[in-house]
Amino acid sequence: MIDHLWLIPAVPFAASLVILSLPNRRRTSAATLAVAGQIGALAMSVFAFLSTLQAPGLRTVQNFTWFTFGDNALRLGWLLDPLAAAMLMMITLVGFCIFVFSKGYMAGDKNFVRFFAYLSFFSGAMLGLVISNSLLLLFICWELVGLASYLLIGFWIERPSAAAAAKKAFITTRIGDMGFFLGLLWLYGRSGTLLFYDGGNGCLESAGLAMLGATVTSIALLIFCGAMGKSGQFPLHVWLPDAMEGPTPVSALIHAATMVAAGVFLVARVYPIFSLGAINGVTSSLIVVVWIGVTTALMAAVIAIAQADIKRILAYSTVSQLGLMMVSLGVGGVAAGIMHLLAHGFFKSLLFLGSGSVIHGCHGEQDIRKMGGLRRLMPITFSTYAIGMMALSGVPLFFSGGWTKEEILHVTAHWPVSRLPYFLLLIGVVLTALYMTRQIIYVFFGDRHAGSQHAHESSRVMTLPLIVLAISAISFSVVLTPAWPWLHDYLTDESAHFAFPRLIQPTLFLSLVLVGMGFALGIWIYRKAGVQDRGRAAETDPLEFAQPKLFRFLENKMWIDELYARTVIAFSWMSARFSDWMDRNFWDRLVRGFGGIGQQFGILTASVDERGINAGVDETSVGTRGLGRLMSAAHSGQIQTYLGVIAIGLLALLLFYAWLA
Amino acid sequence: MTPTLQVVLVVSTALFSAGLLAALSRRHAIFILIGIEMMLAAANLNFIAFWRFSPQPQPPTGVMIVIFSIAIAAAEAAVGLALVIAVYRHYRTTSVDHFDQLKG
Numbered sequence: 034m035i036d037h038l039w040l041i042p043a044v045p046f047a048a049s050l051v052i053l054s055l056p057n058r059r060r061t062s063a064a065t066l067a068v069a070g071q072i073g074a075l076a077m078s079v080f081a082f083l084s085t086l087q088a089p090g091l092r093t094v095q096n097f098t099w100f101t102f103g104d105n106a107l108r109l110g111w112l113l114d115p116l117a118a119a120m121l122m123m124i125t126l127v128g129f130c131i132f133v134f135s136k137g138y139m140a141g142d143k144n145f146v147r148f149f150a151y152l153s154f155f156s157g158a159m160l161g162l163v164i165s166n167s168l169l170l171l172f173i174c175w176e177l178v179g180l181a182s183y184l185l186i187g188f189w190i191e192r193p194s195a196a197a198a199a200k201k202a203f204i205t206t207r208i209g210d211m212g213f214f215l216g217l218l219w220l221y222g223r224s225g226t227l228l229f230y231d232g233g234n235g236c237l238e239s240a241g242l243a244m245l246g247a248t249v250t251s252i253a254l255l256i257f258c259g260a261m262g263k264s265g266q267f268p269l270h271v272w273l274p275d276a277m278e279g280p281t282p283v284s285a286l287i288h289a290a291t292m293v294a295a296g297v298f299l300v301a302r303v304y305p306i307f308s309l310g311a312i313n314g315v316t317s318s319l320i321v322v323v324w325i326g327v328t329t330a331l332m333a334a335v336i337a338i339a340q341a342d343i344k345r346i347l348a349y350s351t352v353s354q355l356g357l358m359m360v361s362l363g364v365g366g367v368a369a370g371i372m373h374l375l376a377h378g379f380f381k382s383l384l385f386l387g388s389g390s391v392i393h394g395c396h397g398e399q400d401i402r403k404m405g406g407l408r409r410l411m412p413i414t415f416s417t418y419a420i421g422m423m424a425l426s427g428v429p430l431f432f433s434g435g436w437t438k439e440e441i442l443h444v445t446a447h448w449p450v451s452r453l454p455y456f457l458l459l460i461g462v463v464l465t466a467l468y469m470t471r472q473i474i475y476v477f478f479g480d481r482h483a484g485s486q487h488a489h490e491s492s493r494v495m496t497l498p499l500i501v502l503a504i505s506a507i508s509f510s511v512v513l514t515p516a517w518p519w520l521h522d523y524l525t526d527e528s529a530h531f532a533f534p535r536l537i538q539p540t541l542f543l544s545l546v547l548v549g550m551g552f553a554l555g556i557w558i559y560r561k562a563g564v565q566d567r568g569r570a571a572e573t574d575p576l577e578f579a580q581p582k583l584f585r586f587l588e589n590k591m592w593i594d595e596l597y598a599r600t601v602i603a604f605s606w607m608s609a610r611f612s613d614w615m616d617r618n619f620w621d622r623l624v625r626g627f628g629g630i631g632q633q634f635g636i637l638t639a640s641v642d643e644r645g646i647n648a649g650v651d652e653t654s655v656g657t658r659g660l661g662r663l664m665s666a667a668h669s670g671q672i673q674t675y676l677g678v679i680a681i682g683l684l685a686l687l688l689f690y691a692w693l694a
Numbered sequence: 695m696t697p698t699l700q701v702v703l704v705v706s707t708a709l710f711s712a713g714l715l716a717a718l719s720r721r722h723a724i725f726i727l728i729g730i731e732m733m734l735a736a737a738n739l740n741f742i743a744f745w746r747f748s749p750q751p752q753p754p755t756g757v758m759i760v761i762f763s764i765a766i767a768a769a770e771a772a773v774g775l776a777l778v779i780a781v782y783r784h785y786r787t788t789s790v791d792h793f794d795q796l797k798g
Contacts, residue, residue, distance in 0.1 A: 670797025672790055673726070677718050 035093040038081060038111045038164055041121065042174075044073040046157035052150040060145045064136045067149040071132045074160060075125035082118045091115075094166045094230045110228055112166035115524050116371060120163040120298060123378045126505065127290045128156050130498035134386050135282040137494035138393055148188060148280070155181035159291050163298065168217050168227040168236070171299070175213070175263070178292045179206055185287060186279040198278040205272035209262020216255025220306075223248060229302065237305045245309065253307045253318035257300065257325075264296025264355045267329040271594055273352055277344040281389030284344055289351050289385050290378035297358045297374050301367050313449050314365040320450060326359030327454045332591065334464035338471065339576065339587030342399050343388045346472050350425060351381060353461060357441060360454055366444030368524040373437035375520075376509055380424035380434055383502035387418035390495050391476060394488040401475040402574075408477040410488045413496045415477050417503040422473055424506045426466040426548050429541050433506055435548075436513035438462065439540040440521070446540075459547060466551020467558075474559045702743040710736035723778045723788045727771065734767045 048070030052063045085091050096110030132152065139148050158177035165171040187199030221227050224241040226234060235241055245252065260266070265273035276288045287293070300307065300322065307318050330353045337349035354377050361370035392399055394411055408415045424434035442462075445455045481488075490496070512519040515538055558575050577584040586592070709732055716729030738760045745756025782788050 665797075668797050670794030672793065673718055680714055680718065 035095045035111060035113050037077070038095065038113055041074050041077045041081065041125075041164065042157045042161035044077070044157075045070045045153045045160065049150050049153035049157060052146060052153060055146050057144070057146050063146040063149045064132075067153045068129070068132045068136070070153055071125065071129045071156060074156065075129050078118075078121040078125045078160075081113055082122050085113060085115055085118045092230060094228075096166060096228055096231060107169070108167065108226070108228055108231075109170045110166035110231075111164050112229060113164065116298075116301060117163050119371065119375055119520070119524065121160065123375045124156070124159055124163065124291050127378050127382045127502070128159075128286060130502050131282050131286045131290075131382060131386065132156075134285075134389065134495050134498040135280075137492050138282055138389050139280060142280075144188070148185075151181055151184050151188070152282070152286070155185065155287060155292070159295070162295055166229050166231075166235075168220065168229065168303070171302070172213065172217055175259070175295065175299075176210065178287070178295065179203065179210070179263070182206075182276070182287050182292055185283040186276045188279055188283065192278065195278040198272075198275040202272040202276050205269055206262040209258045209260070209269050211258070212255045213259025213262075216252050216258070219248065219255065220245070220252050223252070237303065242305060242309050245306070249306060249309045250316065250318050253303075253309075253316075254321060256303060256306065257318065257322060260296030260299045260359075261325065262296070263299070264293050264359070265329070265352045266296070266325050266356060266359060267332060268593070270329060270333065270352045271590075271597065274340075274345050274348040274590070277342070277348050281344065281385060281392060284348070285382040285385030285389065288348065290382040293351060293355060294358075294374045294378065297355060297362065297370060300359070300362050301371055304362070304367055307362075308365075315448075315450055319363045319365070321363075323360050323363030323448070323450075323454055326356045326361075326363055327457050328356070329353065330356030330360060330461045331457050331464075334461045334468065336587050336590050337468040338464065339574070339584050341402055341574075341588075343391060343401050343404075343472065343476065344385070344399060346401070346468060347381070347384055347388060350384075350465065350468065351377075353465065354381070354425070357438070357458065357461065360445055360458065361441040364445050364448040364454070366441060368521045369437065369440040369444050371524055372513060372520055373434075373441055376424070376433035376437045376506070376513065379502055379509055380421045380432075380506040383417060383421040383499065383506055384425060386495070386499055386502065387414055387421060390414040390491040390499065391418075391488075393491050393495065396487070401472060403482045404476045404488075405479040406477070406481040407488055411477075411490045413490060413499065417496075417499040418477070419473065420503045420506055422469045426469050426551060427462055427544055428548055429545050431507060431510065433509040433513055435544060436510050436515075439538065439544050440513075440515075442544065443538070443540050459543075462544065462547045463551040463554070466548045467555045470552050470555025471559050474555070699743055699747040702739065702747075706736040706739040706743065709733075709739065721789045721791055723781070723790055724775075726790065727774045727778065730774070731767065731771060734763070738763050738767075 045067075048066050052066050055063055055066075092112070092114040094110050094112050096108050098106045099109050100107055132149075135148065135152065139145055142148060155178060158174050158181055162171055162174035162178060165174060183199050183203040186202050187195050189195045217227065220236060223246070224236045224244045226236050226241060228235045229237045231238070233240055242249075262269045273288060273293065277284050279288070307322070308314070308316060310316060311319070333349045333352035333356060337346050337353065340346045340349060354373070358370040358373050358377070361367075361373060390411065391404070391407060391414060394407070394414070395404060398404065420432070424432035427435045427438035429435040429439065442455065442458060445458055446452075448454060511517075512523075513521075574584060577588075589595070713729045713732030713734075713736060716732065717726050718729075720726055720729065741760050741763070742756055745751055778788060781793065785792055
C-alpha cells in the first residue's frame with residue numbers, strides 16, 4: 034500500500050487541474066470530476082486504513098531523494114501509521130459529504146467550476162499533509178492548504194469583506210508559519226534531516242532527537258507557532274471567525290473539519306520533539322501548549338455566547354474546541370486529542386453544513402436573531418443539527434463528542450502541574466452547551482421572523498450528506514467508549530479489548546451534570562428569545578438586556594481586533610510611513626547626491642575629451658595628411674624618373690661597396 | 695689583340711651604359727624598350743664571358759643559360775611591344791611623358 038500512498042493526494046490534485054481547464058459552463062462535469070476524485074481518494078484511504086489494521090502498530094515509510102546538493106541529499110517521504118490512516122479516513126469521508134453538499138449549495142453560483150477546482154486542490158493538499166514523512170513536505174502541503182484557504186475564503190471576490198477576510202487569514206497564519214519555518218530550519222541545522230522516520234535516523238527517532246539537546250524547547254515552540262496560526266489559537270485566532278466570509282461548505286471543510294485541525298495534527302506528529310526530556314510527562318513546551326489551549330478554549334467559548342451570525346458562533350466554537358485539543362495534547366493525552374479531532378471533524382462539519390442548509394433555506398440570511406421557527410419548515414436540517422449540537426456540547430453516552438470530551442477531561446484532571454486547566458475546561462463545557470442552546474433556540478424555535486418567513490427545506494443533495502454525517506457523529510462513538518476503547522488503542526498501538534464495566538466512569542456523571550447545567554441555563558435565559566411581542570425589541574439579546582456592557586465587550590470579540598489595529602497594525606503602518614519618509618527624504622537624496630557627483634565627473638571628462646584628446650587627434654591627422662601630400666609629390670608617374678632614381682641608387686650602392694672593399 | 699676578360703667586361707659595361715642612357719633619356723616608348731634590350735644583351739655578354747674565362751669551361755652550360763635568357767628577352771620584348779601598342783591606342787601617343795596616371 035505504501036508504494037501507492039502518494040496516489041491518495043495525487044488523485045484530487047489531478048481532478049483539480051482537469052477541472053481548472055474546463056470552461057465555465059461545464060458545471061456538471063466539474064462537480065462529477067471533483068466528487069469522483071474524492072471517491073477515489075476515499076477508496077484508497079480505506080485500503081490504506083485496512084492495511085494498518087492487519088499489523089498493529091504498523092508504521093511504514095517510503096522515502097525518496099528529491100534533489101542533491103553537494104554531499105547532501107534532500108529526502109522526502111510518505112508515511113502510513115495509525116495517526117495518518119485515521120486522519121485520511123476522516124478527511125476523505127467528511128470531504129466526500131461536503132463535496133456532494135456543495136453541488137447543491139453552490140448550484141446558483143456563476144463560478145461553480147472554479148469552486149470545485151479549488152475544493153479538490155485543497156483536498157489534495159490536505160491529504161498530502163497527513164501522509165508526509167518529512168517536515169519539509171508537510172510544510173509545503175501546509176502552505177498549499179493555506180493558499181487553498183485564502184482562495185476559498187475570498188471566493189466571492191466581488192465582496193470587499195471577503196477579500197479582506199482572505200487577506201487577514203493569509204497574513205495572520207503567515208505570522209505563525211514564519212515561526213514554523215524558523216523551527217524547521219533550526220531542526221534541520223541540528224539534526225541534519227527533516228524526515229520523521231528513517232530507519233532510526235529520522236528527526237523523531239532517538240538518534241535524531243539526541244542531537245537536538247537543549248534547543249529542543251525553542252524548536253518545539255517555534256513549530257507550535259505554526260500550529261497556533263493554523264489552528265486559530267490565541268493570540269492568532271482572529272482570522273478564523275472572519276474566514277466565515279467564504280462559502281459555507283468551505284467553512285465546513287477547511288475551517289472546521291480539516292485544515293484548522295492541521296495544527297493539532299502537527300503537534301501530534303512531532304510530539305517526540307515536544308515531549309523530549311519530559312519529567313512525569315511535563316516539559317516547558319508542553320506547559321505553553323496547555324496554557325495557550327486553555328486560554329483559547331475558554332475565551333472563544335465566552336465570545337461565542339454574544340455572536341449573532343450563525344456561522345461566527347460555530348467558528349468561535351471551532352476555535353474553542355481546537356483549544357481543547359491542544360490542552361489534551363499538552364497534558365499528554367495525544368490519543369484523546371486526536372480522537373476529539375476526528376469526532377470534531379464529523380460533528381462540526383455536520384453543524385456547518387446544517388447552518389449552510391439554514392442559510393440556503395433563508396435565502397442568504399445569517400443573523401440568528403432574524404430566524405426562528407425553522408423546526409417545522411426544515412425537519413431534516415433541524416434533527417441533524419440537533420445531533421451535531423449535542424455531540425458538540427458533549428452529551429454523554431450516545432454522541433461521539435461526549436466520549437472524547439470526557440477522555441480529555443480525564444487526562445487533564447491528572448496533569449501534575451496544575452488543576453486550574455481542568456476547572457477552566459469544565460466551565461468551557463458548560464459554556465459550550467449554553468451557546469449551542471442559544472443558537473438552536475434562536476434558529477429553530479419560537480416565531481418566524483423576517484429572515485425565515487419563506488424558508489424551505491433544502492434539496493436531497495444537501496440533506497443526504499447531513500444525514501450521513503449525523504449517523505457518523507453518533508456511530509463513531511462505538512469505537513470511542515471506555516468499554517471498548519478501540520480507537521484509543523489503535524492510535525497508541527495497543528490491542529483493544531472489551532470490558533463493559535469501564536463504560537460507566539465518574540466523568541460520565543460529571544459531564545452529564547455540566548452539560549445539563551449548560552442546557553438548563555440556556556433554556557432559562559433564552560426561553561423567550563425567539564418569541565415576539567414581549568415589550569422589548571425581539572432583536573435584543575436577553576444577556577444584552579441584563580448586562581449591556583459585558584455583552585458589548587463580548588459581541589465585539591473582546592476588542593482584540595481593535596487592540597491589534599491599535600498596536601501591531603498601527604506599528605506596522607508607522608514603520609511603513611517612516612520607511613516611506615526615509616526613502617523619499619534620505620535615501621533618495623543620497624542617491625541623487627551620488628548621481629550629481631557622477632554628472633559633474635561626466636562634464637569634466639567631456640571637456641578633457643573635447644579640448645585635450647580630440648584636439649590631439651585632430652592635429653595628428655593634419656600632420657599625417659601633410660606628410661602624405663609631401664610623399665605623394667615623389668610619385669610623379671614618370672616611369673623614367675623612377676628608373677633614373679633606381680639607377681642612381683644602384684650606382685650609389687656600388688660605390689659604397691667599392692669604398693668598403 | 696687577344697680578348698681577355700677585362701676587355702669583354704669593358705665592352706659589356708659600355709653596352710649597358712648605352713642601354714641605360716637610352717632608357718632614361720629617350721621619350722619614345724619603343725626606344726626605351728630598345729635600351730632595355732641593350733642592357734639585357736650586356737648582361738648576357740657577361741654570362742658568356744665569365745663562362746668562357748672560368749678555369750674549366752664545360753661546353754653547354756654558359757651557352758645554354760644565355761640562350762634561355764635571350765628567349766625570355768624575346769618574349770619580354772613581344773609583351774613590351776604589345777603594351778606599347780595598347781597604350782598607344784588609348785593615349786594616341788607613344789611619348790612616355792604623357793603616361794603619368796600612376797602619380798601619387
